[in-house]
Amino acid sequence: MKKILLIDDNEQDRMLYKRFLGKQVGHERFEIHEASSGAEGIRQFRNLRPDCVLLDHNLLDTDGLTLLGDLQELTPPDTLCVVMITGGGSEALAVRALNTGALDYLVKQHFDPELLYKTVTHAIEKNEWRQYITRYHQQLQTVNQQLRDSLEELTETRQQIQQANIQLTAANEEVRARNQELRAANEQLARTNADLDNFVYAASHDLRQPVHNLHGLFEELRRSATFHDPEASQMLRLMEDSFSDLSTTITDLAAVVQVARPPGEQITERVPLADLTADILQTLRPQLQDAKADIKTDFAALPEVEFVRSSLRTVLLNLVANAVKYRHPARPALVQLRSRHTTSHAVLEVQDNGLGLDLDRHGAELFQLFRRFHPNAGEGTGVGLFLVNRLVQAEGGRVEVESVPEQGTTFRVFLPN
Incomplete structure (x- = not known):
């Protein structure tokens, strides 16, 4: 309140x-x-x-x-x-x-009463959004500086390696008797270069998708939201500049090894649900232990589904994390994961006994960006369900929800066969 x-x-x-x-x-x-x-x-x-x-x-x-x-x-x-x-x-x-x-x-x-209420609520929301933007901007600045520092370290290391190669080449020309020793040294240096290339590629590839996700969320907000603060345009421009700087730095890192190792595209595959769930539960282990959550699985009817593994992991990770985060304080958390198939869809269910939702009141906003319905139950930005819905819809699927306040919620993810 x-x-x-x-x-x-x-x-x-x-x-x-x-x-x-x-x-x-x-x-x-x-x-x-x-x-x-x-x-x-x-x-x-x-x-x-x-x-x-x-x-x-x-x-x-x-x-x-x-x-x-x-x-x-x-x-x-x-x-x-x-x-x-x-x-x-x-x-x-x-x-x-x-x-x-x-x-x-x-x-x-x-x-009148309505105008006063709207003015107060809009001022509160504007203040909360202003603080959210400030935190996000600080985080982006930190990541940006870390990437710059990493690039400087990599450049310095490459220069050192290049200098070592020059010295080795000169020594090879001067002392032909040491050719074999120098060839062994050059092979070791080549392996070091390959390791550096792999590191730069992995860093740039793994960071690109989160940055794209953040940029997509920012663009969606700028397209759909209305700002009354005269300083809003300047704040948005600063955020856009930060995104641009961060994206440029990552692109530059990728360009270093692009010729030798271009990044591949994600493809769908047969994903074993038991293995994927074990991976997710290991990731969430601290939260599960803290909540003393009981996780039950039943994938006998459908052990595997065809989907992009990383996307499916994001979907289930967010649903299980939310089930634990919004647990009911009066009882231990119980989360049940099940799978089944229909004539046209593979169906994944995540059911909990937590706080539940008033779908008559919040159903239309459930999958909208930055919507939270139990702000006192835990930290978060309200992005999880938005990402779940987007990932599932991108593959032609849908998400259905059943919920009773104070009793629990069931999410059903329908994936095309």
Whole structure:
């Protein structure tokens, strides 16, 4: 439940905002706290760390812009969510509030319950998205720097090897008696070069797909989302530049060994489900042990399926990981994996006894990007089910879901025969 702090010296206005925010039937409810002065607002903010502050501009002991600056000093950069409210409709004041750090601006007696609710929820979502982008940008910068460092090390190593080859060649010309010894040394150097080529290829090949996935998710977001923050375009441009730099670095690494070893394409194959599941359970072993999860499998009706192995591994890994992550706190986690076939499809089932989902409420958003329905149950970005659905649909399949809140969920993956 999101926490809202109302800072307003007018008790009637505070009562009105509380009534407005409490009338939104079918939406997430808020935990609302009040402060009747700027000083009290500061104390409440320190104790509560609210998700959003509704801040009146005209206070008896201070003004909203000054208090906004005080609140910013209590939070890390770009993490404060404030909606400024004033009794006047001054455009200049609105601009000053937004430039000072407010995420939105409302004029008293010019909004209804729905507008107030939407403004607050949009401000919270915008603040959460801003923090998410910042974290992602920092991670991309770190990966980018690591790749640059690796490339510099590889270049230095290659230069050292080239220098050694020159020295060996000169020694071979000067001392023909040592030809055999020098040939052995050159063969060893050639093997070292091959190992370096294999390393560069493996690094570039393995990193390219995750970067492409990240870039695809970024492009989907930029195409489908609407941003109201005037700084959004600059943030998106910075992200695009980071993606471009990272992709260019990986492409350069691949070009070093492209002639000798071009990367191959993924193909479908007969994948034994028992072996694949064993691999997945080994990967998730720490999470399974922590949750004391009981994993049961039954692949007798369909031991193998035809699919891209890496894609199928991603599908089952995400479904099993989610089943464990969103387990019910009142009982041990039980996850059952089964397989069967119909006339037109191979069917994989992953059933759990966890928290479950309200499909009437969330069903339409289940496979959308960055959607999470149990944010307090564990960490995550809401990408897993989106990837599962995309991977299955890419091969002409589909995913069906049955779920009962507080009882559990069953995912059925239909793959074409």
